[in-house]
Amino acid sequence: xxxxxxxxxxxxxxxxxxxxxxxxxxxxxxxxxxxxxxxxxxxxxxxxxxxxxxxxxxxxxxxxxxxxxxxxxxxxxxxxxxxxxxxxxxxxxxxxxxxxxxxxxxxxxxxxxxxxxxxxxxxxxxxxxxxxxxxxxxxxxxxxxxxxxxxxxxxxxxxxxxxxxxxxxxxxxxxxxxxx
Amino acid sequence: xxxxxxxxxxxxxxxxxxxxxxxxxxxxxxxxxxxxxxxxxxxxxxxxxxxxxxxxxxxxxxxxxxxxxxxxxxxxxxxxxxxxxxxxxxxxxxxxxxxxxxxxxxxxxxxxxxxxxxxxxxxxxxxxxxxxxxxxxxxxxxxxxxxxxxxxxxxxxxxxxxxxxxxxxxxxxxxxxxxx
Numbered sequence: 001x002x003x004x005x006x007x008x009x010x011x012x013x014x015x016x017x018x019x020x021x022x023x024x025x026x027x028x029x030x031x032x033x034x035x036x037x038x039x040x041x042x043x044x045x046x047x048x049x050x051x052x053x054x055x056x057x058x059x060x061x062x063x064x065x066x067x068x069x070x071x072x073x074x075x076x077x078x079x080x081x082x083x084x085x086x087x088x089x090x091x092x093x094x095x096x097x098x099x100x101x102x103x104x105x106x107x108x109x110x111x112x113x114x115x116x117x118x119x120x121x122x123x124x125x126x127x128x129x130x131x132x133x134x135x136x137x138x139x140x141x142x143x144x145x146x147x148x149x150x151x152x153x154x155x156x157x158x159x160x161x162x163x164x165x166x167x168x169x170x171x172x173x174x175x176x177x178x179x180x
Numbered sequence: 181x182x183x184x185x186x187x188x189x190x191x192x193x194x195x196x197x198x199x200x201x202x203x204x205x206x207x208x209x210x211x212x213x214x215x216x217x218x219x220x221x222x223x224x225x226x227x228x229x230x231x232x233x234x235x236x237x238x239x240x241x242x243x244x245x246x247x248x249x250x251x252x253x254x255x256x257x258x259x260x261x262x263x264x265x266x267x268x269x270x271x272x273x274x275x276x277x278x279x280x281x282x283x284x285x286x287x288x289x290x291x292x293x294x295x296x297x298x299x300x301x302x303x304x305x306x307x308x309x310x311x312x313x314x315x316x317x318x319x320x321x322x323x324x325x326x327x328x329x330x331x332x333x334x335x336x337x338x339x340x341x342x343x344x345x346x347x348x349x350x351x352x353x354x355x356x357x358x359x360x
Contacts, residue, residue, distance in 0.1 A: 021201040023273070023312035052314060053269040053337050058238035060269060060337030089233040089240060093203070132203035134232060157233050157240030157337060 001036055002180050009034045013048040013064050020094035020153050022062065024050060037072055038174030044114055047071045051161070059161040063154040065097070065147035070113060073121050073144035073169040079162070085139030088158035092129035095152030099127040099135055099145040111146040120170035142169065181216055182360050189214045193228040193244050200274035200333050202242065204230060217252055218354030224294055227251045231341070239341040243334040245327035250293060253301050253324035253349040259342070265319030268338035272309035275332030279307040279315055279325040291326040300350035322349065
């Protein structure tokens with residue numbers, strides 16, 4: 001992605017946070033992570049993030065999804081005998097989120113995803129999160145999520161985050177951003 | 181504290197969350213923890229809490245302070261060879277917080293505390309947190325905090341919470357609530 005595009009998406013994200021009355025410092029707003037997962041199709045696929053704190057014990061982030069944007073399927077694998085992989089709790093703060101995890105597939109899921117991405121979405125147990133609702137994803141469990149028509153903001157409470165260890169179902173994905 | 185008082189304080193706390201646009205589920209609102217630390221002086225000393233998640237790896241809470249209410253001085257001691265004690269990140273979401281930790285004492289601290297409690301407040305390095313600002317308190321470090329004239333709401337991202345292990349400077353304090 002080009003830096004000018006990243007800056008425009010940061011401003012768009014910051015506007016959503018303002019609308020939801022979630023306050024960021026100017027430094028945080030200027031450094032919002034725009035994750036396009038290397039696919040350069042942010043209107044459909046991607047995630048916007050502010051990492052408040054990430055230590056060797058816990059992590060806290062604010063996640064933002066543009067309307068109908070989805071975060072592609074991935075899991076957090078075991079990293080050592082003492083670390084079964086990242087565990088995370090998603091708490092919806094604003095908007096609506098359709099979260100998919102391993103289990104009985106929803107007969108009529110609410111997510112709408114372009115056909116070209118569907119082959120890499122293999123789990124379809126549906127959890128709908130509205131403001132104040134939350135769900136905890138166990139380690140090493142495939143999951144993906146999309147926002148509803150208004151977009152969504154989600155607080156993530158989790159164990160340590162090491163994005164470079166995430167495993168994506170879609171082999172075309174590159175997690176760490178490349179800015180031209 | 182009497183149950184009827186607890187219920188009234190829960191409703192008052194829920195009203196602050198509504199004002200700050202932080203959504204709780206009905207169950208969360210009905211179970212807000214009203215911590216008077218056994219001193220039955222909640223207008224001055226205490227804390228209101230919603231624990232979103234507390235696992236053996238991480239914890240997430242929303243803390244609320246009524247105007248000028250303070251949370252008494254305490255620390256989170258080491259619990260084992262692998263656990264140096266709870267580490268916590270306070271992020272101010274609404275209002276203003278005066279946080280005090282070990283270090284150079286502030287010459288003119290903003291906190292105002294009734295005289296009878298001052299002998300148990302021994303650390304006076306001041307950190308002022310406004311919305312969007314945050315501070316991480318290392319394990320085993322004495323700290324206490326008061327809200328400003330409007331009250332305050334703080335998101336806490338932390339390692340596992342075990343309130344029963346907290347050590348308070350004031351020997352009169354009982355952390356776990358007793359409801360008559």
